[in-house]
Amino acid sequence: MTRVDNEAAFEKFKECAVEVLQVPAEKITPAASFAGDLEADSLEVVELVMALEEAFDITVEESELEGVETIGQAFELVTSKL
Amino acid sequence: MSEGRVALVTGGSRGIGLATARRLQRDGCRVAVTWRSAPPAPLEGPAGSEPLLPVSCDVTSPEQVEAAFKETEERLGNVEILVCSAGITDDTLLLRMSEDSWSAVIETNLTATYRTCKRASQKMLRARYGRIVLISSVVGLLGSAGQTNYAASKAGLVGFGRSLARELAGRNITVNVVAPGVVSTDMTAVLGAERLSALTSAVPLQRAAEPEEVAGAVAWLVSEEAGYVTGAVIPVDGGLGMGH
Numbered sequence: 104m105t106r107v108d109n110e111a112a113f114e115k116f117k118e119c120a121v122e123v124l125q126v127p128a129e130k131i132t133p134a135a136s137f138a139g140d141l142e143a144d145s146l147e148v149v150e151l152v153m154a155l156e157e158a159f160d161i162t163v164e165e166s167e168l169e170g171v172e173t174i175g176q177a178f179e180l181v182t183s184k185l
Numbered sequence: 186m187s188e189g190r191v192a193l194v195t196g197g198s199r200g201i202g203l204a205t206a207r208r209l210q211r212d213g214c215r216v217a218v219t220w221r222s223a224p225p226a227p228l229e230g231p232a233g234s235e236p237l238l239p240v241s242c243d244v245t246s247p248e249q250v251e252a253a254f255k256e257t258e259e260r261l262g263n264v265e266i267l268v269c270s271a272g273i274t275d276d277t278l279l280l281r282m283s284e285d286s287w288s289a290v291i292e293t294n295l296t297a298t299y300r301t302c303k304r305a306s307q308k309m310l311r312a313r314y315g316r317i318v319l320i321s322s323v324v325g326l327l328g329s330a331g332q333t334n335y336a337a338s339k340a341g342l343v344g345f346g347r348s349l350a351r352e353l354a355g356r357n358i359t360v361n362v363v364a365p366g367v368v369s370t371d372m373t374a375v376l377g378a379e380r381l382s383a384l385t386s387a388v389p390l391q392r393a394a395e396p397e398e399v400a401g402a403v404a405w406l407v408s409e410e411a412g413y414v415t416g417a418v419i420p421v422d423g424g425l426g427m428g429h
Contacts, residue, residue, distance in 0.1 A: 146352065150310055 112159075112185065116178050119154045123147065133175030141174075155181055187316075187408050188213035193257055193264045195244055195301055196271030197237070198225045200370035201320055204396030205268050205403045210234050212404055214266065217257040219244065221271075244271045244297035254304050263308040266407045269298045270320040272338075274372060276331045287334045294338035295345070302349060306358065315358035316407040319346045320399075323366040323422040326429040339364075343418055350416035359415035361406045366422025367393040389424030 117131045124143050137143040143151070152163050155177075161184040171177050192209045196202035197218025203225050206218045210230040218225055219242035228236040238260055242253035257264055272294045275286045298319055309315030324332055325339030343362055350360035367373060367384050373393065376384070385393050399421045405411055406419065420426050 144355065146310070146355065153307070 109182065112182055113178060115158055116155065116174075116181060119158050120151060120174065123151045123154050131174055133173065133178065135174045136172050137174075137177075138172065151177070159185065161185070187266060187404070190214050190265045190316075190407075191257070191262045192216045192266035192268065192407070193219070193254070193301075193305070194268040194270055195219045195242070195297070196221075196269075196320075198223055198239070200270075200372060201365060201368060201396045201399045202268070202270035204400040205270060206237055208397065208400040208404045209266070209268075209407070210237060212408075215261045217253075217261055217264075219253050219271065244301060245292050247300060250297070250300050250304060258308075263312060264305050265309065265312065265314060266316045266318075267301060267305040268318045268320070268403055268407070269301055269342075271297060272320065272372075274332065274335050276335065278331055279333050282334060290334035291338050291341075294335070295341045298342060298345065302345075302360075306349070306353060309358050310353070310356050313357050315353065315356070317346075317349070317353075317358065317360040318403050318406050319360070319362045320403075321346075321362045321364045321418065323364050323420065323426040323429075325364060327426050346418075347416045354415055357412075359406070359412065361411075361414060361416070362418045363399060363402050363406070364418055364420045364422060364426065365394060365399045366420070366425040368396055368399060369393045370396055387425060388422070389427070392423065394421060394423060 117128055120131045121128050124141055124147055126141055130141060135141055137148050156163055159181055167180060171180060192214040194202050194206040194216060197206040198220035206216050207230060210216045211234060215235045217238040217240050219240050221243050224239035225237055240253045240256050242249045244250055273290060275290050302317060319342045321342040322339040324336045325343060329336050346360050346362045353360060367388060373381060385391060402419050402421045
């Protein structure tokens with residue numbers, strides 16, 4: 104993926120996160136943690152995953168979510184499937 | 186009252202499901218009903234109400250459940266009220282119960298409820314609103330000889346419903362269970378007059394319920410005024426299951 108593609112993908116990712124987690128866009132940074140920085144509970148994370156699956160037309164297995172705690176990790180998981 | 190809300194009632198062509206669909210229709214909901222053997226008739230309700238939307242659906246088929254939700258969403262909008270009423274019995278003593286009989290009852294009564302609730306909750310989560318009611322049975326907690334499969338499936342709904350209530354509570358979605366006792370429906374008509382009278386003699390209120398009496402409890406649970414009730418198991422059993 105080129106740098107431009109990557110940035111476009113992150114923008115799309117950010118849109119999903121802002122809508123589902125109801126947080127300001129500037130809080131969606133690679134280092135932001137779901138539980139701490141974004142105060143997202145487990146259900147919100149699942150909702151985000153479902154929104155990302157739809158937006159990027161990908162499928163994420165339950166087991167792949169283990170250890171995913173930050174925006175950066177989640178974004179990496181998404182881009183690995185594109 | 187739940188005026189203007191979109192409701193989906195599974196097993197809505199007869200018995201408790203049909204009575205519930207008609208009650209919600211009367212209360213001003215826009216109601217879709219799934220049916221398997223025959224669609225409900227007539228579709229029209231009292232003046233000013235919207236006709237029922239019959240949706241052919243075998244709830245044991247994931248594809249048909251998906252199609253039923255799609256059709257309801259296209260015709261009426263996203264489902265805000267879900268009543269899981271589709272259910273079957275296949276009674277016999279455990280020693281005579283086949284694997285098929287066990288599986289069929291669990292599949293229709295419990296697994297199909299998992300399926301429909303899962304599909305409905307996706308849209309309810311986004312809407313931050315939802316009402317789910319599962320039709321269980323007094324025998325789920327009381328037990329009933331000859332109904333190990335049915336009782337297990339109906340007790341399963343209590344654990345399922347309460348777990349789901351906890352999962353969805355933060356999103357303004359309530360999940361409740363109604364546990365009817367002996368109700369005058371096709372399901373109990375097959376028992377015959379003698380067995381039915383033996384059953385009702387054990388009921389403190391000394392009679393079977395009309396389906397409309399169960400529908401009344403469902404209508405309240407899905408109404409705005411029951412917004413603080415979730416994870417409840419409401420008996421509508423004439424006192425039969427008291428203490429459970």
